[in-house]
Amino acid sequence: MTTGHLFTLNINGETVELSAPAGHTLLDVLRDQLFLTGSKRGCNQGVCGACTVLRDGVPTRACLSLAIDCSDFAITTIEGLAEPGETHPVQEAFAEVSAPQCGFCMSGMVLVAKALLDTNPHPSRDEIREALSGNLCRCTGYIKIIEAIELASEGIA
Amino acid sequence: MDYFCPQTLEEAFSLLANDPDARCLAGGATLMAMMNAELLSPTTLVSLRSIDALKGIVASSEGFRIGAMTRHHEVANYAALDGGFEVVRLAAGEIGHPAIRAVGTIGGSIAHADPAADYPTALVAADAEIELSNSAGQRRIAASDFFEDFFTTALQAGEIVTAVHLKSQPLMNVSAYTKIARCDGDFATASLAFCGSFDNRTCASARVAVGGCAATPIHVPAVDAMLVGSELGSETINDAAAALADACDPIDDVRGTADYRRLLVKRLLPPLLERACASRAG
Numbered sequence: 001m002t003t004g005h006l007f008t009l010n011i012n013g014e015t016v017e018l019s020a021p022a023g024h025t026l027l028d029v030l031r032d033q034l035f036l037t038g039s040k041r042g043c044n045q046g047v048c049g050a051c052t053v054l055r056d057g058v059p060t061r062a063c064l065s066l067a068i069d070c071s072d073f074a075i076t077t078i079e080g081l082a083e084p085g086e087t088h089p090v091q092e093a094f095a096e097v098s099a100p101q102c103g104f105c106m107s108g109m110v111l112v113a114k115a116l117l118d119t120n121p122h123p124s125r126d127e128i129r130e131a132l133s134g135n136l137c138r139c140t141g142y143i144k145i146i147e148a149i150e151l152a153s154e155g156i157a
Numbered sequence: 158m159d160y161f162c163p164q165t166l167e168e169a170f171s172l173l174a175n176d177p178d179a180r181c182l183a184g185g186a187t188l189m190a191m192m193n194a195e196l197l198s199p200t201t202l203v204s205l206r207s208i209d210a211l212k213g214i215v216a217s218s219e220g221f222r223i224g225a226m227t228r229h230h231e232v233a234n235y236a237a238l239d240g241g242f243e244v245v246r247l248a249a250g251e252i253g254h255p256a257i258r259a260v261g262t263i264g265g266s267i268a269h270a271d272p273a274a275d276y277p278t279a280l281v282a283a284d285a286e287i288e289l290s291n292s293a294g295q296r297r298i299a300a301s302d303f304f305e306d307f308f309t310t311a312l313q314a315g316e317i318v319t320a321v322h323l324k325s326q327p328l329m330n331v332s333a334y335t336k337i338a339r340c341d342g343d344f345a346t347a348s349l350a351f352c353g354s355f356d357n358r359t360c361a362s363a364r365v366a367v368g369g370c371a372a373t374p375i376h377v378p379a380v381d382a383m384l385v386g387s388e389l390g391s392e393t394i395n396d397a398a399a400a401l402a403d404a405c406d407p408i409d410d411v412r413g414t415a416d417y418r419r420l421l422v423k424r425l426l427p428p429l430l431e432r433a434c435a436s437r438a439g
Contacts, residue, residue: 046186058256059259063189064190068160
């Protein structure tokens with residue numbers, strides 16, 4: 001048995017008390033302890049972006065974040081983007097243009113889009129591409145994803 | 158594995174002294190990836206995130222002090238790094254992707270010492286000094302001496318990279334950075350960094366470094382000397398580029414062959430100098 005360290009995380013607005021080995025990543029804790037499986041484990045090397053969560057609103061790799069080192073941050077996962085049973089406008093825009101294909105990269109893409117539009121409500125196409133540059137879509141559906149973000153942007157005053 | 162999050166450098170030094178297999182955790186962009194790949198399993202992690210002395214950029218008449226915990230995106234957006242310092246800002250903006258630049262730190266990047274990373278090459282060209290500290294005090298070492306081999310630095314057991322110092326440069330200095338990678342955000346197949354000055358189109362001073370083409374960034378004083386006094390577009394510039402490529406000692410790997418890397422170095426230097434020259438005021 002590995003020794004558990006006790007610590008708290010702020011996840012989707014709730015304070016969660018945890019006991020986990022110090023070496024566990026935020027992604028390990030989200031998926032395996034809290035069963036928030038919307039964050040995906042792709043490469044586990046910070047390259048693919050499928051595990052992206054927001055840390056104080058900033059897109060961050062959950063696989064490269066030590067869980068115990070995240071206690072000062074407000075973490076938002078895809079599950080926390082809207083109330084249960086509801087959808088965030090960015091998610092609606094993604095559905096509207098059929099941006100999801102296999103869906104594996106979607107939680108990371110949607111969170112990156114949300115963070116972009118929070119800081120820059122009307123991004124140019126280049127700014128959208130730059131924001132998405134760290135998120136890989138193996139179905140290569142990037143065009144629809146960019147269109148979805150443009151559509152979500154149009155809904156912002 | 159143990160985890161500590163000290164508030165001061167002194168606490169961090171004593172934690173490192175207690176366990177020779179302890180590792181410092183900065184942004185995590187590299188260390189966590191290595192732990193995930195099971196290349197490294199430290200017995201103790203000392204998180205540096207709460208130590209204020211490691212944070213932020215300070216400008217003074219002597220230049221800039223960039224704290225080791227300064228994130229890549231902070232450096233990439235620090236507009237005062239212009240002229241001869243701009244190469245460091247440009248290199249920071251080329252590292253990985255936005256989500257990586259939001260967490261990765263300059264101290265973590267250089268302590269890892271991947272010769273294909275962006276900072277080492279830029280810091281050698283800028284003739285930066287690396288500040289290393291332990292409980293006995295502080296020392297500074299030139300970037301070109303800090304990088305000793307693949308993933309190997311002059312950092313001694315128990316020492317922490319605490320800052321990078323960019324010494325003041327003549328006002329007329331300019332700089333430029335270029336990188337060829339397989340795709341956006343990847344490590345360099347080859348990268349070149351230039352700091353120096355021009356009198357019209359004649360190079361008046363030069364310091365060139367190459368990344369991704371040897372175990373450490375390559376800096377060849379004889380090549381710098383060939384450039385000084387040479388006019389852009391002249392044959393001497395091409396000769397210097399060829400000499401620089403010859404001085405490299407690249408390997409064949411997934412990012413390219415050794416021959417391809419030498420070819421890149423030879424072809425990238427002349428346009429890099431053109432760009433640096435064109436960046437002069439106005």
